Amino acid sequence: MAFDRFVAAMYTGRRFITQRKPYCVFVVLAVIWTLSVAISLPWVFIMRHVQFKWTFGPSTSECIVLRHEVKRRAYGTVYFVVSYVFPVVAIVAMVSHTLWKLRETPTRDPDGIFVGVHNVARKKLVHLLLVVFVVFIITWSPLQILMVWDIYRTTPTSAVPSSLRLSYFKYLHHIEFSVKLLAYANSAINPVVYCWKSDTVRRGVHDMLWGCAADRNHSRVSPVRTVTTQPTQMSR
Template identity: 30%
Template structure:
């Protein structure tokens, strides 16, 4: 959803000097782009919470971690996000401006682009994305994964009554391999997500700091390159995740191959019936 809504329309916006799409799409696209960005990060946070419960409270959380509660958690989270981003969609519009004697237009927050919004309003917009789209979910995710990894590495396994037994269980090759796989996957997902989204959040932060000036006014062409690069890097994270899971997780690879095999069998069966 994030790649489908963000990448094509951002590419069109960069490629043309004017907003070539219908005016109403400006509000809709920004509403869905912001919403999908929050969907991505808070889904990762919910996944972290699920893994934390599975590892740290495997028995106690058995009744809590079920498909019904998962759907409820997702519906509540996504509904709150959709409601919170309505105002973001409303304040976006097509902004007409002149650049080196050339008439141009872009989809943006007109009041901020013109410098008419108050400093408080502008900073609420920029800093809210920093806090609720990066710092808070990343902080929660890191704490949950830290507790999970601590539990995996330092909690004695059942049956390890003595220190000798505990040490032998911990040092078993299969146990060590399993710990390393989980640790590697967790660290890769969190670190890559944090790195990919950090430059864009930095741009948002400094945009709020320098307002009513803009980063382009302060830094010129290099800032434009940095802003575009930071946006591309953030989008790249959604491209990297499936590749990352496939490289690191055996279960992901097996599940993906199973889905492909089932789909291929169904297509073959349907083709056979059609010929019959």
């Protein structure tokens, strides 16, 4: 999304490759989803579902990492860099480049024709990109911080007293659930941000909802049968 907004801001009014060749959209989507699955797939092999039986409470089940500690830290670090650090750096670089280009763009061309309309459109897109970036930081940072803390913490679970271990796991479970819910809410917040900051998206949503309502109302109207009569020739 950040790259899409960057292209829209820097190449306003130009036809990009996905517009000249619509099938490229499906290729880009396939590459993105393939890379996403490939990056997340190792979690399936390094985590196991384990059930804990406690003396001071009911049994609980958790998905924990049972592999080598060095490998777990190595993969966790790579996952953190790819899924969080790289997107943040990329967004910051694209926004900075766009702002620098806007700073260099004159408000009038050599013939004296005012070209500020394009600058206004670009500034709106940059502002939208900044809002999306802030939302991304707010929603995903807690989960990433928790993950890094989990793979690099020096105090093992066995060091927690037995009487407090159940409460410790419940506390971590509630925190993990909360930060995951916040991170996954990013996908629901982004459409709201786009509707809020983009006139084009608002018009598209309005047309879509209005079109669905019009189709629904049209389907409720019963068809009217029309009868065509032809004049008959009277016999003399």
